[in-house]
Structure formats: C-alpha cells, structure tokens
Amino acid sequence: MSESLLELRNVSIRYRTGRGHVSAVEDVSLQVPTGASIGLVGESGSGKSTLALALMRLLPQNAEVTGEMIFAGENLVTKTESQLSKGWRWRKLAMVFQKSLAAMSPVHRIGQQMEDVLTIHEPHLTKPEREQRLHDVLTSVRLPNRVLRAYPFELSGGMMQRSMIALGLLCNPPFLIFDEATTALDVITQTQILKEIERLKAEYNLTTIVISHDVGVINAVTDTVAVLYAGQLMEVAPRETFFSNPQHPYSQALISSVPRLRGEKTRLAGIPGSLPDLTNPPQGCRFAPRCPHATEGCLAVTPPLVEVAPGHLVRCTDIPLREVVA
Amino acid sequence: MSEAPLIVADELQCLFTVRRGPVEFIRGKASRIHAVDTVSFTLERAEILALVGESGCGKSTVGRMLVKMEEPTAGALTFAGETVNALSGARLKEFRRRAQMIFQNPFEAFDPRLTIGTSLQQAMQIHNIGKDQHDRLQRIVTVMERSGLTPAEDFLSRYPHELSGGQSQRIATVRVMLLSPEFVVADEPVSMLDVSVRADILNQLLDLRDELDMGIVFITHDLAVARYIADRIAVMYLGMFVEVGPAEEILANPRHPYSQALLSNTLPAGDEDRITEPMPIGGEVPTPVDIQPGCRFANRCPFAFDRCFKETPILQAHGGKTEVACHLLG
C-alpha cells in the first residue's frame, strides 16, 4: 500500500447552537492512500457532508474541529484562512458540490467564472494559455466550448454538473471530493457522469473521496467504502468485501434494505427506530439503540474500530462472536 | 360493478400551453408542452402498476390526472365503471374519498400549524367519517397501531416538524387509509427518504393492497423499487408509454431501446454484476414542446432508422404479455 495522501486522526466536529452542542462527527480516523478512491456512505445526519466541508475548511463559524487532518504531511486544521487560499484550496484539494445550479453566480458566464478562478491560481498564464486550459478541461468532461459563453441557468442539470467537475479539475489538483455530485441527476445521466469520473481518475491521477447516500453510486466509483452513522465511522472495507461480506450490523442493514434488480424477491427489512439526538448523543455505540444485536455493553462503551482483516475495520463489540458463528 | 376494471385510462392527454406575452398573443402563436400524450391502460383491483421514467417524462402528470388533481386535455378516465371526467359537487367529493394520493415530500405532508391528531381528524371530517370526535380518534388509533406506529397517542399530540421523514410518510399513508379508498396513486413516496426507512413504506403499501384489495399506481424513477412493489411496469418517455408489461418480464428482457438504456444504466446496489454494460445514450430528456410525428426517443436511440423519424410507433404486443412501442419489433 502506498503512502497516505490524506490521513484523518481522531477528527471530531461540533456545532455550537442555541440548544447546546451538536456532535456531528465523532472521532473519525481514516487513511486515504495516494490514488485511492474512498466512498463515504451514510444517511442524512451521518455527518458525511460536514466532514467534506471540514476537509476544505468551509464549515460555518459555529463549528469546532478537533483532531488532525494531515494532507501531504501538513495539518489542515491549523492552517489559517489565507494559507488555505494560497496554495491549498483548488491547487491541492478541490471539490464538486451538490445542487450545482446555485453553485455558480447566476449572472456571470461560466467561462468568465472559470477563467477568474484560474487567473487567481496561475496569474502568469497568458490569455491564450488560459483559454487553452479551459478548452482542455471542458473536453475532458465532454462538454462543447460553447458552455463557456453560457449562463448557469441555460444548462441542463447534467451539463451543469459536468461544468462543476471541469471547474474542480481546472488547477490539476491531486485530490478531489465529490459531495453528492450526482444526487439530483436522472438515472442515465448519473451513470454517464460516474463513468466520466472513473475515467478522469486515471487521466488526472486523482485521489478521490466520493460522498453519497446511495450505495449504488458508492459501488460504481470507489475502491474502499467507509460507513458513517450519526457521526461515527462504523466500518471501513474494500468495496468487494463491503458488498459481499459486510460485518457491521448497520452496514448489513443498509445493504439489505435496498431492493435489487435481479434475483429472489424477498421482503425487505428497514431499520427500526430513528437517528439519535446529536445534541445529546447516546453513550457507547451510536447505532446500539437501533441494533438488533445490541447488548448492554454496547450502550455503555464505544467499541474501538478493529481491523478484522487487512484493510477491513469494524466498530462493533459483537464481531468476534459472530465470526465464530460464521 | 365488480366486473369493471378499477381504472380505465383511455387515450389520456395533457398539454400545457406555454405562457404567452401580449406580442405572442397578437400573433396568435402558442407553444404547447406535451406533458402526457395519449396514454391508455387499465388497472384491476389489488393490482400495483409502477410508472417508471426519468424526470419530466410525464409520469407524475399521469398520476395526478388519475385522481383528478389535473384535468386531461383529452381522453376518458373511468373509475369502477363510471366516467370521472365531468364529476363535480358531491359526486366529485365521493370520488375523492375513493381515489387517494400519497405524495413525494413527507416533510411537508401536514399543515405545520396543526397537530398530527388534528390533521388526521380533519381528513375524516371532510367526508363525515366517524360519529363524533371520540369515535374518530378511536379509529385513528386503530389504524396507526396496525401500521406499527405505537403508541399512537404519542404521535397524535405532536407537530409535523417533530416527526422524522419516515414517520411522517407512514402517517400520511395512514391519513389516506382512514378514508378506505379503493385506489391510490403513490407519487415517488420513498425518493426523499433514507434507504433504511424506505422498506417500511413499501411494505406498508403492499400490506394495504393485500388487506383492502386496493389498486395502486406507484410512480418511481427507480426500476429496482418498481420491481419490488409492482405487478406490472409501464416505462414512460416524453409523455408516452414505450413499454408496458409484467414487472419480471420487463426486468428480465426489456424490449424497447429506452427500457434497455434505463435498466442498463441503473446502478447495482449490491454485489450482483451488471446485467449488461451501461448502454451509452446521448443528451438528456428534452422538454416536449410542439412535438412532431415520429418516435420521441428516435434522436437519442442508437438503433433509429428512417421510419422512426416519420411515424409514431404504436404500443402493441409482440408475443408475450409485454406491449412495446417500437418500429424495431416490426
């Protein structure tokens, strides 16, 4: 395994609100090796988008980040805003946002906005060089040059999302975060864009984090899956292992609650109960109140993230027991 | 009465006129959006039909026409042997009780100012169901507990914003059940919910079908969900049915190129392999303004030939129970 480009060490994020602290992310440790593609999957309230924004240091003022986020040897948590703007954001880490229509200024042309971003990071480029670069990134996401002259509202959802990916690739970053980047799109468009992402990863030699609530998306474009539930990392596993042999009860429930396209039609089972109140999270494992296998011990102590096989980590006290049974 | 199919849709059509300014008005030029263009099908009691398609294909408009939330521009709709196109007054109200709708957004299913109990009672009061308040509450509690919402009293005093999306959608379904409808249109009822609670809603609907012999039209963009819940599937593209047939038949062997594209581009959510490589399809679903004759999928279809651009294919069976609208099949 190659060296980690990004390593999260005990990252916790809390929001200060009128009703106390919301513990959005708790004690997340994760290694992202160079060239890897990590899929961060979780339902609403799992803290996955909070984590993504934290990586770009874009969280609102009332958020507190503790722990370390080591990117290429440097801790992002301690960087100042001006340090981040010069040399980090977009040069080293870029992001493709959800809800793309509002993600660009509505009254400026797309080309103008992209060129502006490029000028800030590479002021030495001449006008023809900048135009060449814009043309290149558009070509790599299979968009025609006329998009540069268009305003955001003139583009379809799919084209706008491609433009956002082009914007992300503009400064050749080694690391790209996709935050629900295909969520609002139709089935066929979504699959096509995911295929582009796969191709671009090789072409640009990208390390990526793909965030989605949709296990189908995660299945399509990642090599490692990390499962978040209520701010806690529950399981990290290679993609094949995750889908064929998930270990955490939450992962299992997550996969089995999705209907299948083929095979035996069995009655689906949801997960009973609802998300814990994160202003007052339960002691111990946060999934315990909804877990079919939970014991009193689960409610008392947070189980550690244990490596059950190479590259496969699970946070569950029940694991050894069920492995014996299996 | 009981012989007649629950729903007969006969060449339903819904066109929207594009807003005109004074200039266009004077010129007498008006563009029309073909939201739904001649859709015909029947639905039996205790049958679930899934309408599948991408956004803008007109599947929601069909659903809304079926419960008279949208008036068809042309075509006839028959409900249990009775034409519903021109219903009004008391007859319309009775139709409203018998034909219900479940909506996509559970977070806005109830008036935010009213408690759940008030909203549920209001639904019954509209149709004078229940003798008095006590009786109505009794019924509400019974239906809720049967749906697994226990203890029911605990939910009745809450406000909508105090419920999770899953709870809210289940109670919205309960509200519909209180009227004992014979037919329900469910418009993407799980697409805004977390996967872990989707199964509950789907199972709730399946149970209701079994208990009450209810006919359901289930609208979804997700073929896997359609397969799970429906007996039959209708695939829609730009306001038309391109393929209609038994769910398993369509999933196993889609005949229309668009159905094939849709199925092959649906992401597998488990460790099963893809059925085929995703079929590459150019462009996106266009807005159906001022439609010309010919197959609507022709300009994106990899197999299109001359005839597809000139003649609109008709939905017909080509051996088997599935009907397909495609010139490739002869």
Add this chain to the structure above:
Amino acid sequence: MAQTLTSTPVAEIAPRRNGRWRAQWSLFVESRMGPIGLAILIIVALVAICAPLIAPDGPFKLGATRLLAPGKEGHILGTDHLGRDMLAQIVYGARVSLVIGIVAATISLIVGMVVGSIAGYYGGIVDMVLSRITDMFLIIPAFFLIIIIVATLGSGIIYVMVVIGLTAWPASARLMRAQAMSLRERTFIHALRALGESNRKILFRHIIPNGIQPLIANASLDIASAILIESGLSFIGLGDPNKATWGRMIYDGRTTITTAWWVSVFPGIAIIITVLGFYLVGDGISYVLNPRNRKVRT
C-alpha cells in the same frame, strides 16, 4: 427538503412545541432593532393611554400667553400661537396618530391579504387580472391620489384613514400572493385538495394562516407610513380640522418657525419617535421570519 451547502442537516432536531414562541422571542431580541422599537412603542402607547393624566386640561385649552418658549410658566414644551400647551397637544396627538396608523394598516392588511391570497392560490386568469391591478396600484403615486380624494370628498379623519388604507394594500397583496403561490405547491395543500377539502376552506384555514406572517411585519411598516402620510396631508392643510394631529401642529408652527421653533420641532420629533418605533419592530419581526436567522441550523 431544501438544504444549502453550509447547512446540511445533522439530525432532525426540532425545537419543542412551546419552545417555538420562546425561540421566536429570543430571535426578536437578537435582532437588536426589534426590542428597541417595542420599548419605544410601549412608551408611546402608555403616553397615549394616560393622556388625561399627563395633560389634565386637554389639548385645546387656550392659554393667556402665546408662543411661550419651552420651560416658561410650567409649559414644558412651550405654547403655540393660540397659547395652547404643546405638551398637551402632542400627548393627545399620539392618540390620533396611533388610531390613524392602526386603522389604515388594518384596512390595507385585510384587502391585501384577500386579494393576494386569492390571486396566488387560484392562479391562472384570476391571478393575471388581480396582480395586474395590484401592480398598477403599486405604481400609481398614491399620495396624489389621496390628495385628490380627500380634497374632493372631504378631510374627515375617517376618510383619511380609509383612503390611506385603500391605497396602501398593493404591497401586502404582493407579499401574500407570493406566499400563497409557494404554499399552493406545498405537499400539505396538495394533500388537502386530494382529500377533498374545498378551495374556500383551504384558502382561509390553511393558506392564509400559514402565509400571513410577512404581512404582519409589513403592517408595522404600513402603520408608520400611514402616520407619515397623514402628517403630509395635514401639512398641506388637508387634515381633519377638528383633530389635533402632529402634522397639523407642524403646519401651524410653519409661519412662526424662525421665532418659535418649538411649535413645529416637537411634533416632528414625536412623529419620528413613533414612526421609528414601528419601523424597528417591523425590522425585528422580519429578522425573526428570515429562515436564515433560525437557530438550530444543523
């Protein structure tokens, strides 16, 4: 559910039911402008209510000495050209101004609410006609219309209030229309229609109660502008001659302003303070209603 990039929900945590009022109150306090305005209005209202206590002789008692400077002979704010005590006039004027403002704003609120909600909820041709009429009334210079009407029909206080109210409604109507249009597309309204509820009941029991909040904030501004319009009318001599309004006092003091500044200045300050109070309260309410300011943004 509408989510923005920066406010992805962490959990569905909602404030408790009775905490809702408390949460709104704390937002109102947080707006800073709101509580100041409320304090001002409470004082103005108390003065208006307690007028007979503050000025037992009433506003019209003629004094012996005319144009007496403030502080002389027990007249804290001086006297006017007829020797009437300025303080007494201002205190009683508060009653008139508040009544004019509140009545005019109520008329405009009701008309705007009805017109706007019908236009927004029914849409189509009804909306086209009603909102064109609304826009036209919005554009027409209302003050001049009021001048003509009052000059033609008479300048009794009732006329003045009604006419101001009937020319001020377009703003409320536009707000209510926007509210009704967005509410109409909300799922619970669709659901009520599907359940068979009549349009009239949906309109009055669900659309209006759910959409009225911005109109309340606007009504506060309407009260303020009604007070200003009335003072303008009085200033050009079209006020009710039988009522001691602040505008009329400024008008009275106009000719002697170089020698007896207090006759015009104090009523002006009274107008500013009262109008300011309504503006600030309106600002506070708008702050509370702005979803961006909601706390527990997760």
Add this chain to the structure above:
Amino acid sequence: MGRYISRQLASIIPTILLSIVINFMLLHAAPGDPARVLAGKDNPSEEQIAAIRAELGLDRSLPVQFFSYVRELLQGNMGQSLSFKQPVFDLIMSRMPATLLLTVTSAILALAIGTLLGVAAAQRAGTVKDAALSFGNYALFAMPGFWLGLILMVIFSSKLGWLPTAGMRTVRADYTGWRDVLDVMQHMILPVATLTLVQVPIYFRITRASVIQERQQDYMTTFRATGMPPTHTFRRYALRNALLPTITVFGLGFGFVFTGAALVEIVFAWPGIGRLTLDAVFRRDYPLLLGVYLILAIAVSIAVMLTDIVYALLDPRIRLR
C-alpha cells in the same frame, strides 16, 4: 430582448388606462354634480357650470362620456385650469422641469449614498457600526421630509444665513447665463439635500439586505472553496448580484420621490409640481389636480418601465428568457 421591450411597452398601457379610469371615476364619484365640482367650490356662476357640462358632454351616457374624455386626453387636452385660466397640460409642463431638477438630482445622489452605506453596513453585519448605521437609517426614514426641510431651512438660511431661504432664483436679480445657473444651484442645495436625505434609507435598506443575502448564496461557498480571495469574490460576484434589486427599487421609488418633492417644494417655495398641487388644493382647482395626478402616473409608469428594461439588460435570466 426586442420582444421583452415591446412587452414592457405594452404593459404600461393598462396602468395609464387605469389612472384615466380612476380620474374619470373621481369626477363622477364626487358628491353632487361633476360640473359643479370641476368648477370649484367658490360659488361658480351657472354659466360656468353650463359651459363645463357642455364641454364634458355630461348629458350623454357614461361610456360615451368616457370615450370622449379619453379622446380629449389623447389630444393633450386636460381641460382648463380654473384658477390660472390656462390649459392644464401647458401649466403642468411649464412646472415640470423645476420638479425634475429636484427629483432626478436627489434620486441619483440618494442612490449613490444609500448604496455605498448599505454595502458598508452589510460588510460589517452584526457589528456595532452596522447597528448604528441601521438605526440612523431608520431614524432618517422616520423623518417627514417637509419637517426636515423646515429644520434645515431654519438652521442654514435663517440662523446661519449661508443659503437662500426659498424659491428657485433670486428675486429681481435677473441673472443670465452662468450666473443664473449658479444662482439656481445655490437655491437647489437645501431642497435637494432634504430630498436626498429622506431617500437614502430606501437604498440603504435594500442594499444592505441583498448584500447580506447574497453572501449566503451557494456560489459564495464555491468561490471560497476555490481559494478566491473574499474581497475579490465580493467585488466581482456578490456585488453585481446584490445590486440588481436596487434597480427595481429605483424605478418604484420614483413615485415616492414625487410625493416627497411635492411637500419639500412647498416648504422651499420651489416653483414645481408640488407648489402647483398645493395651489390647486387651496383653490379647489379640480381639473388641475386631476391633470397633475394623471401626468405623474404616466411619468412614474414610464420610469418603472425604463428601470425594468435596464434590469433585464443586467440580468441574463430575464434578458434571455
């Protein structure tokens, strides 16, 4: 765009028609005989009344009367002013330049000052400076313009003697050329200052609110993520988006300016529409009052239309639809 402009042009016609209808209705809604009303209250002679009745054709049916009224209006005939013994249209047009001088100058000044202050306050949103600016703005907004004018006049003319008290030109001076321009400008200072001050809050409020709102848009997060310096994002993107609503307010605000101007003109004895209106009110000169109202309605409609067109030029979402 051409289609947009033609649509805008078409859209002001109903507004103008409505004003005409209101005018017509006011004539007939007035208590008593419209001819008597039009003749004024100061005991008109029977011949006068008969003449007016004949002119308006009051013996005919209402629709016929309405159409003849409109036909007269289209020919610029708004009737005869009773007190000035002049055609109403000519009278108003002779006073219009003086009013436009005040309104246009003050509207532009207020737009500039209010917008700048609004941006400044929004950038300090939540600080004490912002609160002070907002409070001061509301206080200014709460001030009746005519009262402010009186105060300024007392201070700067009567007490300090720096500026002329009233009028548009120095009486009996008969200046010409540049000397005249300077003289008018000197007389303008106080009324323009008054009108500017009362309008500043309009632009302040809308600018502050829309800048604050714009800073919370999603694209601001995108640009922050790209490492674009906040000042650059603000100047280049947020400001352009945030200033769009100001344009609409500028158009609608014109009605407000005329109102304010009328009262301020009275205070400073400025020979504009406001003075004319006051005279008309005092002398119960109804044809003149109705004429003033109609001309202003048309002027404001056109101002609103022009600003809508400017808005469309600056906002592609409207221009390209």
